[in-house]
Amino acid sequence: MNQARAEILSGIRAALQSTPRLPLPATTRIAPRATGDADAEISRLLSEIEKLGGVTRRIANRDELPIALEELVAKESIQKATWWDTPELRALGVAEMLTALGVTSVPPDASPRTLAECDLGVTGADAALPETGTLVLRSSREQPQLVSLLPRVHLAILRPDARRADLQDVFAEIKSGKRAVLITGPSRTTDIEKVLTIGVHGPKALYVWCLETPFA
Amino acid sequence: MPIPHIDFRANTQRVSPHLIAATQKSTRTALAKRAQAIEIVGEDQWQALRQAGHDIKLHALTHLDEYLPMVEARVTQAGGVVHWARDDVEARRIVLEIAAQHRVKRIVKSKSMATEEIELNRALQDAGIAVFETDLGEYIVQLAGQRPSHPTAPALHLTKEDIAALFRAKLGVDAPPDPQTLCEIARGKLREEFLSADMGISGGNFLIAETGTLVIVTNEGNGRMCTALPPVHVAIVGIEKVIPDWEGLAVMLKLLARSGTGQKITAYTNLITPGGEEGPREFHLVLLDNGRSRMLQDEIARETLACIRCGACANICPVYNHVGGFAYGAIFLGPIGAIVAPQLLGVKVAGDLPFASSLCGACGDVCPVKIPIPNILLHLRHRVVEGDQFASATVSPILGVGARVGTTALGTPWLYRLGARMMRLFQASFRRGDWLPTLPPPLDRWTMARPFPAFRSDFRAWWRRR
Incomplete structure (x- = not known):
């Protein structure tokens, strides 16, 4: 193996021997988008997600959350759910509300097979990009990646201050971390006759709720 | 295992009309959406x-x-x-x-x-x-x-x-x-x-x-x-x-x-x-x-390696739209495939592919990382015709020895002066007016294509007279 390494690298050096080493571009901050006020940005974010087949909602205050959850549970026939065990979701009381609605709770560190049987996975989002309708989810023990992947429905609840102007801002924040995923709309394909089909492997439905104020 | 020669034109005879219709429908959709997306960016x-x-x-x-x-x-x-x-x-x-x-x-x-x-x-x-x-x-x-x-x-x-x-x-x-x-x-x-x-x-x-x-x-x-x-x-x-x-x-x-x-x-x-x-x-x-580090050697063709696999060059290519993906005979499709395959598989296998292009330039225009695909297509046509001299980039031993002798002679003043004199003697039998129309091998590689200008005088002698 070391011989392979040595040979590949010496092959590259030989190939580049009489060649100028080209510089990086002076700037990579290209096409910065003019960002509007907070409200316009949230509208943009949610409308981009809607265009991709996601379902969005603004949650005006603490009282609206249980109502929204009740509607979601009814509409998507949610029986089993799992969620991130983060301080934010704990403070919102998502677990208590879902339990009160008769939903069975599945711990987020359960086996993949068990998580795959969940109807709903609830997560937060570390950041969001209004321009593309993108959610940024970092993975950690508290924020297991499978919660946004295996259940049939994914609900992400975001704080209004999660929005970022540009992908560059997001990357500056997350580059020091380990795993992360950018999620833009529900799982999709056009592999059969170019017909858009939603819900191939990931969740079949994506719900994104934005809290009007970080009322947690 | 060795891959047999890809016969592009024979392959195009076996393309189903359905594939062409589906290909064109798909590429049209992709290009239209692409245009919209770019318009938004500006x-x-x-x-x-x-x-x-x-x-x-x-x-x-x-x-x-x-x-x-x-x-x-x-x-x-x-x-x-x-x-x-x-x-x-x-x-x-x-x-x-x-x-x-x-x-x-x-x-x-x-x-x-x-x-x-x-x-x-x-x-x-x-x-x-x-x-x-x-x-x-x-x-x-x-x-x-x-x-x-x-x-x-x-x-x-x-x-x-x-x-x-x-x-x-x-x-x-x-x-x-x-x-x-x-x-x-x-x-x-x-x-x-x-x-x-x-x-x-x-x-x-x-x-x-x-x-x-x-x-x-x-x-x-x-x-x-x-x-x-x-x-x-x-x-x-x-x-x-x-x-x-x-x-x-x-x-x-x-x-x-x-x-x-x-x-x-x-x-x-x-x-x-x-x-x-x-x-x-x-x-x-x-x-x-x-084969990638070998591709790096060729200063013109190396840009092929910048490809980010978006498929836009295939979508816009009139040839690809006309024959579909299978005609390219391997997994490398469309204009980018036509420049990757000869470099990775060798021109003996994929030498047809750089010719499977109208050279209209559309692929280069859409490439998101500006790979000069048309130039590389031309360059590879050259390599195909030359029998891929590049892949066996060995200089004949005679020329190698000649180059070393030349280095020594040019770097040693008395040898240089001697050489300049000898050159005039050497060329006498080949000289026709101001030109040397033929030279003995291996120098005839040059004169097969064009005459060589005769040495007219000694530079140092000319400088002294000036």
């Missing part, structure tokens, strides 16, 4: 992005010897294992060894050109391992025992009726010709495979040197499944996929989906730095050369 900004994308890739390619060890160091530090594969044989052996170590029986794969290039699936199946392609299009193509017909839409050539019949025959399920239902059936089958697989194999769209991060872009979510669920993840990545940093990644991601499918960004972008609290127990990165 033409000036788009051109600035393309230039930056080009510069980042060329910077990375001309610093590969620095960035590859950096990737290796970061991945190793984080607890991953890095393997180097000179060629397909070595790459297959590495993957088989990892599989054997873990007694792997079932593998799920996300779409990867590199694994197709090294024909990994066959090797795994020969070793008694079940391999499942999980991108819907790839899954269909695999079931049908075929090859992809488009870089980003592999099952383009099959109708929903074809696919329904295929599912009935191979999966034994009642499948109506309805995309949504067919998709549902594949989801069910593959969900079980994701959950029971003991190894996941992926390619990689980018490899970020500064943090050792693997980036995988998908729409279906299969890339996430393959890299999150199985206990072992093996990523096979061509050495040209390295980019220096995350700033560069942002530029690439802004270009890739817009140029390929006309999306602003794909549904999922997985950013995998090994060693976190989450994910598979083991991460292996196989750095695949397989």
